[in-house]
Amino acid sequence: MSRVVALIDGEHYPPVVKFALEQLASDHEIVAAAFLGGTEKVDLDAGHETYGVPLVVAETAEQAVATAIERFAPTLVVDLSDEPVVTSADRFRLAGVALAHGVEYRGADFHFSPPATDLRTTTPTLGLIGTGKRVGKTAISAYVARLLKARERDIVVLAMGRGGPAEPELIRGDKVALTTPDLLELARQGKHASSDNYEDAVMSRVTTVGCRRCGGGMAGETYFSNVTEGARLADSLGKELLVLEGSGAAIPPVHADATVLVVGAGRGLTYVRDYFGPFRLGLADAVVLATAEEPNATAEEIAAVRHAVEKIRPGLPVVATTFRPAPIEPIDGARIFFATTAPAAVLDKLSEHLEREHGCTVVGASPHLSNRSLLRRDMAAAAGAYDLLLTELKAAAIDVVASAGEEADVPTVLCDNIPVPVDGGDLDGVLLEASRLALERGSARGA
Numbered sequence: 001m002s003r004v005v006a007l008i009d010g011e012h013y014p015p016v017v018k019f020a021l022e023q024l025a026s027d028h029e030i031v032a033a034a035f036l037g038g039t040e041k042v043d044l045d046a047g048h049e050t051y052g053v054p055l056v057v058a059e060t061a062e063q064a065v066a067t068a069i070e071r072f073a074p075t076l077v078v079d080l081s082d083e084p085v086v087t088s089a090d091r092f093r094l095a096g097v098a099l100a101h102g103v104e105y106r107g108a109d110f111h112f113s114p115p116a117t118d119l120r121t122t123t124p125t126l127g128l129i130g131t132g133k134r135v136g137k138t139a140i141s142a143y144v145a146r147l148l149k150a151r152e153r154d155i156v157v158l159a160m161g162r163g164g165p166a167e168p169e170l171i172r173g174d175k176v177a178l179t180t181p182d183l184l185e186l187a188r189q190g191k192h193a194s195s196d197n198y199e200d201a202v203m204s205r206v207t208t209v210g211c212r213r214c215g216g217g218m219a220g221e222t223y224f225s226n227v228t229e230g231a232r233l234a235d236s237l238g239k240e241l242l243v244l245e246g247s248g249a250a251i252p253p254v255h256a257d258a259t260v261l262v263v264g265a266g267r268g269l270t271y272v273r274d275y276f277g278p279f280r281l282g283l284a285d286a287v288v289l290a291t292a293e294e295p296n297a298t299a300e301e302i303a304a305v306r307h308a309v310e311k312i313r314p315g316l317p318v319v320a321t322t323f324r325p326a327p328i329e330p331i332d333g334a335r336i337f338f339a340t341t342a343p344a345a346v347l348d349k350l351s352e353h354l355e356r357e358h359g360c361t362v363v364g365a366s367p368h369l370s371n372r373s374l375l376r377r378d379m380a381a382a383a384g385a386y387d388l389l390l391t392e393l394k395a396a397a398i399d400v401v402a403s404a405g406e407e408a409d410v411p412t413v414l415c416d417n418i419p420v421p422v423d424g425g426d427l428d429g430v431l432l433e434a435s436r437l438a439l440e441r442g443s444a445r446g447a
Contacts (some may be wrong), residue, residue: 003031033053099219142204157197158211161197195210335386
């Protein structure tokens with residue numbers, strides 16, 4: 001029998017609420033009710049004794065739900081409230097509170113379950129999750145891996161992706177340097193050679209385990225994945241720290257001892273403030289705002305996201321960053337075609353950076369690395385003008401860009417994305433502190 005905290009309001013006549021609680025009690029143990037507000041049908045001066053269960057009242061509905069969960073330890077929250085006390089947007093926030101506490105949230109015609117994180121590895125874990133696809137999560141993960149490797153931490157990165165392998169794949173990136181010809185051969189074998197685990201292995205030269213997933217729920221659950229098997233493989237390696245890299249907005253189904261949330265600054269305030277944005281913030285020990293510069297995001301938009309984070313999670317460390325391309329091999333003196341997933345609006349800025357910092361000449365560029373048809377069109381338009389291809393290791397990097405380069409006898413150089421603080425923030429300090437928390441908490445739970 002589930003332990004239930006019921007959510008009630010003052011727009012329902014108290015005897016009706018008590019009737020509903022009694023009906024609910026036929027299948028559940030009602031341990032408390034959280035009062036969400038409303039005054040029309042309840043006499044607040046007379047108290048709430050008529051409900052027949054302990055009542056939790058707080059300044060806000062979110063605080064009432066959180067307090068009730070922390071005090072009474074339910075396994076389920078059942079929402080018996082209604083408009084106008086709670087709107088649909090309010091319900092997402094309340095659901096986020098419940099899910100962040102690992103508690104299911106149900107209403108008359110909806111049901112949200114917290115993402116499965118039952119698997120606990122013996123290795124301490126650091127989670128890297130995002131608010132969506134193309135927010136820079138893999139680039140941040142690769143940067144974390146390099147940062148920790150430089151401090152002689154022995155780590156493994158577990159990456160799950162929509163193009164991951166059928167069986168968890170171990171890559172000893174710390175021992176074997178994968179080249180573009182290696183990746184082309186993997187692509188010929190039918191593998192998605194631009195998957196995140198390859199990117200982590202190539203860019204950071206660390207051990208990686210690649211996994212696949214399909215389907216993503218609003219709160220980060222996946223429909224199908226082989227991540228738990230991959231986590232067991234990673235856990236068997238005896239590493240000091242396991243970095244769990246999410247996929248899009250999906251969260252790995254493995255317990256994380258500490259979590260870094262990557263937010264796309266230009267994606268809009270709603271990804272932080274609305275739906276399950278507050279839930280993801282509730283999981284986070286730090287936030288990295290990515291692509292936090294014009295034209296991806298205005299100063300006003302960045303300030304609004306910061307304000308929302310501070311309102312929902314006061315004091316949570318936040319650092320704003322942007323990305324700059326960094327070829328992993330010298331490209332000075334070359335005439336290059338540059339393929340990226342970055343928006344078209346920033347192509348000129350990225351091209352100028354490559355020319356200024358890496359001594360090349362950008363004769364063509366495409367923001368369509370994730371659209372094979374448009375990418376081929378852009379490459380055809382620049383054909384004959386370049387003597388080197390430069391590409392991020394994403395999407396069609398291998399099966400289109402590197403493949404075309406091999407056919408035309410033009411070398412392909414892979415390009416990393418380096419996060420750079422834009423507001424004087426201490427990115428390294430924030431990431432190292434999150435890693436320290438993961439190690440400390442993992443050790444405390446007996447990892």
